[in-house]
Amino acid sequence: MLSQATMSQPHGAVRRFATVPPCPASLKSLFGGQPVETFEPGTAVFWEGDEARHVFEVVEGVLRVFRILSDGRRVITGFLYPGDLLGVSLKDQYLYTAEAVNRTKLRRYEHGRFQDEINRSPELRPQLFACLCDEMAAAQDQMVLLARKSAEERVASFLLLIARRLGGDVRQPVIEIPMTRLDMADYLGLTIETVSRTMTRLTNCRVIAPSSRHALVVRKLGKLALLAGESDADDKDGAGGRAIQQAVWPN
Amino acid sequence: MLSQATMSQPHGAVRRFATVPPCPASLKSLFGGQPVETFEPGTAVFWEGDEARHVFEVVEGVLRVFRILSDGRRVITGFLYPGDLLGVSLKDQYLYTAEAVNRTKLRRYEHGRFQDEINRSPELRPQLFACLCDEMAAAQDQMVLLARKSAEERVASFLLLIARRLGGDVRQPVIEIPMTRLDMADYLGLTIETVSRTMTRLTNCRVIAPSSRHALVVRKLGKLALLAGESDADDKDGAGGRAIQQAVWPN
DNA sequence: CAAAAATGTGACGGTTTGTAACAACCGGGA
DNA sequence: TCCCGGTTGTTACAAACCGTCACATTTTTG
Numbered sequence: 001m002l003s004q005a006t007m008s009q010p011h012g013a014v015r016r017f018a019t020v021p022p023c024p025a026s027l028k029s030l031f032g033g034q035p036v037e038t039f040e041p042g043t044a045v046f047w048e049g050d051e052a053r054h055v056f057e058v059v060e061g062v063l064r065v066f067r068i069l070s071d072g073r074r075v076i077t078g079f080l081y082p083g084d085l086l087g088v089s090l091k092d093q094y095l096y097t098a099e100a101v102n103r104t105k106l107r108r109y110e111h112g113r114f115q116d117e118i119n120r121s122p123e124l125r126p127q128l129f130a131c132l133c134d135e136m137a138a139a140q141d142q143m144v145l146l147a148r149k150s151a152e153e154r155v156a157s158f159l160l161l162i163a164r165r166l167g168g169d170v171r172q173p174v175i176e177i178p179m180t181r182l183d184m185a186d187y188l189g190l191t192i193e194t195v196s197r198t199m200t201r202l203t204n205c206r207v208i209a210p211s212s213r214h215a216l217v218v219r220k221l222g223k224l225a226l227l228a229g230e231s232d233a234d235d236k237d238g239a240g241g242r243a244i245q246q247a248v249w250p251n
Numbered sequence: 252m253l254s255q256a257t258m259s260q261p262h263g264a265v266r267r268f269a270t271v272p273p274c275p276a277s278l279k280s281l282f283g284g285q286p287v288e289t290f291e292p293g294t295a296v297f298w299e300g301d302e303a304r305h306v307f308e309v310v311e312g313v314l315r316v317f318r319i320l321s322d323g324r325r326v327i328t329g330f331l332y333p334g335d336l337l338g339v340s341l342k343d344q345y346l347y348t349a350e351a352v353n354r355t356k357l358r359r360y361e362h363g364r365f366q367d368e369i370n371r372s373p374e375l376r377p378q379l380f381a382c383l384c385d386e387m388a389a390a391q392d393q394m395v396l397l398a399r400k401s402a403e404e405r406v407a408s409f410l411l412l413i414a415r416r417l418g419g420d421v422r423q424p425v426i427e428i429p430m431t432r433l434d435m436a437d438y439l440g441l442t443i444e445t446v447s448r449t450m451t452r453l454t455n456c457r458v459i460a461p462s463s464r465h466a467l468v469v470r471k472l473g474k475l476a477l478l479a480g481e482s483d484a485d486d487k488d489g490a491g492g493r494a495i496q497q498a499v500w501p502n
Numbered sequence: 503c504a505a506a507a508a509t510g511t512g513a514c515g516g517t518t519t520g521t522a523a524c525a526a527c528c529g530g531g532a
Numbered sequence: 533t534c535c536c537g538g539t540t541g542t543t544a545c546a547a548a549c550c551g552t553c554a555c556a557t558t559t560t561t562g
Contacts, residue, residue: 008390009440051345067391067395069395069399069400069480070480070481071480073399074399075394075398075399077391077394077395089384089387089388090377090380090384091388095388095391096391119373119376122370125370125376126341129341130341132383132387133340133342135387136340136383136386136387136390137340137342137346139387139390139391139394140318140328140346140347140390142394143326143394143397144318144320144326144381145389146394146397146398147326147397147439147440148320148325148326148440148442149320150325150516150517150518151518153402172518180540180541181540181541181542182540186398187398188398189397189398189399190518190519190538191518191519191520191541192541193518193519193521193541193542193543194517194518194519195522195541196541196542196543197518197542197543199542200542200543212296213526213527213540213541216261219342227282229320229321229322230320230321401549401550402549402550428523431508432508432509432510433508441550442551442552443508443509443510443548444509444510444511444551444552444553445549445550445551446549447509447510447511448510448511448550450510451510451511462507464509464558464559467536
């Protein structure tokens with residue numbers, strides 16, 4: 001799923017001249033020609049406030065994206081997996097810091113040229129648009145989680161999210177958790193202790209089983225979905241799927 | 252800040268024929284030709300799960316956008332003000348419900364035609380892109396608020412947000428709060444009681460002064476910014492602005 | 503004007519936090 | 533290979549913040 005189409009990149013001058021340029025068919029192929037850069041665990045790709053020069057594609061590894069309040073409180077707004085884009089925004093400064101969780105490989109694309117390519121290609125545009133919409137949907141899910149879910153629901157939701165992101169292949173319930181408990185806590189708006197306690201409880205309930213420190217087995221996916229709220233119980237693991245239209249909320 | 256440029260709206264048939272069409276220069280003018288629809292307070296523009304047929308522009312009034320968990324918990328993910336767009340996403344279903352807070356006027360645009368217009372116009376595209384990026388930035392701010400801020404910081408942040416949204420004109424510290432306490436609570440991830448108590452406390456501190464039930468005066472904008480966290484203290488109302496680079500976070 | 507809804511305020515309790523001590527794990531170096 | 537220090541993860545307990553419940557008060561609606 002990747003690098004094809006290196007081709008000649010149009011330099012600054014060429015913009016609107018319809019000389020039938022390479023015109024990559026997919027976002028991946030856009031990055032395909034770029035060299036791969038490696039980031040060691042804990043190293044930053046860029047910092048909040050840095051001038052936003054580049055857009056990145058995650059090739060391998062996991063990144064955390066976060067902001068820090070003036071007194072040190074950290075909020076992780078998302079984790080990035082292979083295939084995700086990083087730094088897509090029109091601001092001239094990055095709004096957040098991006099750090100490698102584990103050893104990570106990225107491809108870099110210069111921001112202005114990225115915009116040009118997007119602007120030029122009616123193929124790429126909807127793909128980018130779709131990416132942004134997915135990101136927005138994820139952000140809304142996260143707002144729901146942070147605003148109203150209990151600690152247990154948050155942890156369950158998180159595990160479910162990871163399980164789904166990895167388990168494109170079904171019935172492979174061993175999920176890797178490359179991030180630390182602190183990462184999870186700062187993503188879920190909890191403390192490490194609460195995360196720990198909650199995972200212990202889920203283990204005692206036989207919903208999950210620890211595999212190693214950064215991997216576990218999901219034993220009851222349906223139960224997990226139930227605990228996560230969202231009524232995402234439309235999985236194939238039992239668990240009653242209630243899709244009842246909700247009562248109208250009072251003004 | 253609004254309806255200029257009515258111009259002839261291109262009717263259904265005309266789509267890709269380059270007959271030098273109106274080609275609106277701004278998103279506003281795109282909606283300019285559409286009729287204005289009015290929604291009474293509490294009425295829904297659309298529901299979560301509805302087929303996403305239209306994109307809307309808010310002409311007047313305020314909307315709340317929310318999702319509801321299976322057991323009734325509500326999370327308001329945002330409030331929309333005049334000039335904002337509603338329903339911009341590529342999903343075939345709306346991901347949230349949109350309701351009028353007060354009497355609201357909207358213009359509607361058919362989804363497919365909206366996409367066509369956007370695709371065709373190199374002027375409109377960056378505007379839409381900017382809208383999405385702003386929305387994304389707002390969502391991230393909200394995640395920070397929900398994940399790590401105290402009740403007082405949340406309320407202060409909210410008031411500050413409203414004050415800035417309205418107060419394009421400086422030094423006009425009377426801000427209207429059209430939404431109910433329950434709306435505020437469901438937006439801030441708190442209960443109505445906590446919102447009430449916190450606003451009382453802010454009143455006692457002379458930071459705000461109630462005007463009517465849905466309006467108040469911000470007496471100390473700088474203090475409010477300070478209480479809101481974010482170190483947004485780069486306002487012009489005193490309050491030390493600390494912009495110290497944060498210590499690097501351990502792994 | 504009466505009834506319903508929204509808001510404000512207090513006491514109390516629960517979930518989560520913070521502190522701390524301890525256990526488990528990882529990575530080097532001898 | 534084993535040992536050892538530092539990091540990470542777990543558990544216990546007291547405290548804090550916010551939610552729950554209850555009710556008074558104000559505002560809105562019919």
